[in-house]
Amino acid sequence: MKRVAVEKSLKNVKDYLTDKGYDVSEIKNTKNNMNNFDAIVVSGQNSNFLGIQNTSTKASIVNASGMSVEDVYNELSNRFS
Numbered sequence: 001m002k003r004v005a006v007e008k009s010l011k012n013v014k015d016y017l018t019d020k021g022y023d024v025s026e027i028k029n030t031k032n033n034m035n036n037f038d039a040i041v042v043s044g045q046n047s048n049f050l051g052i053q054n055t056s057t058k059a060s061i062v063n064a065s066g067m068s069v070e071d072v073y074n075e076l077s078n079r080f081s
Helices: 008-018 070-079
Strands: 003-006 023-026 041-044 060-063
Touching: 003 008, 008 023, 008 041, 008 070, 041 070, 060 070
Parallel strands: 003 023, 003 041, 041 060
Antiparallel strands: none
8 A cells, every 4th residue: 555645735635545545644744754655745835845945755746736636646646557
């Protein structure tokens, strides 16, 4: 099961992805656990979403700005296939 972190403001995305079988958690304001996720979904409203400018992670970053929940799901599905 793929682990996905989402910004707090994207509760609808979190709920949708959970319903689709993803293990979804809310992003906490820390960089300590970002490598525990396969993907991170951000709203695009805050370019410094973790409170630091130089976060490094191997997870795919999906900018959900302008996307529907289905678009985010499809983007993740494409990246994981």
